[in-house]
Structures are given as structure tokens and as C-alpha cells.
Amino acid sequence: MSRPAPLREVDRPGVDRLTRVVVHRGSFSTEDVCWASRQGGVHLLGGRQLQRWAAGDTLD
Secondary structure, three states: OOOOOOOOOOOOOOHHHOOEEEEOOOOOOHHHHHHHHHHOOEEEEOHHHHHHHHOOOOOO
16 A cells, blocks of 8 residues: 655655645645644645636746
């Protein structure tokens, strides 16, 4: 059975440059935001950002 890769891997060159995006059609909870901020390289993309992107805005 395969398991998801951990968010923080060690002993692999270039791992510090990984970016992970978590997408949600709605909004993220405060706990989700706190979790992502502790992970490093994790970016949350919620419903508002998805709507702006669909309208042609950039996601700076």
C-alpha cells in the first residue's frame, strides 16, 4: 500500500526548494493556516483566490 509523502523530507538535495499548494474551493480554517505556516513551502489556495484566478488575475 502506498502512503503519501511526508511534507518534510530529509537527506535529499534540493528538497528545500519544494513548493506544495493545497487547494480548497471554500476557505481555510485558522488551524489550517497555522499548520501551513509551520510547514515551510506550503501555500494555501482558497475559493477567493481561485475565483480571482479564473477571472484572469494573477496569484502573486
